[in-house]
């Protein structure tokens with residue numbers, strides 16, 4: 001039997017059309033780009049997290065000469081949130097990027113697969129969806145209400161087996 005998944009998302013012509021707190025988070029994501037360390041790719045990414053209590057946390061990509069050792073902006077941001085604001089749910093994440101020529105990336109930069117998994121785990125941990133706001137310079141802004149829309153058929157803690165899942169629940 002063939003089945004299909006439909007993904008719904010919001011699209012905005014420009015920032016002024018966004019809800020005010022989303023627009024503010026995007027502006028912050030653009031500011032976060034300034035702290036990117038991307039000497040190898042030249043592609044600078046900023047990610048801003050808004051926590052449920054209104055606090056915000058900046059992330060940016062941090063590269064390394066041993067290439068796989070670097071980390072994307074999105075994971076830097078959510079891990080920093082987890083490390084510095086334990087127990088506070090993540091409400092939203094905004095992402096902006098700058099190409100090597102210093103221009104804003106044309107298309108919305110979408111979190112890579114590994115980042116999606118990490119974001120999903122925080123959703124599960126706190127039991128609330130993370131709103132994801134993505135912006136490119138020459139493209140509409142797209143907003144996804146929850147990681148499930150970016151990552152269907154998620155790998156979950158239950159996949160580790162009953163014992164593993166129990167441990168994760170306790171830790172949360």
Ligand code: THU
Nearest residue numbers: 041043045061072073110111112
């Ligand atoms: N990168 C991010 O930080 N976030 C993304 O969503 C895509 C890619 C970074 C990783 C690497 O430092 C550079 O962009 C080029 O892939």
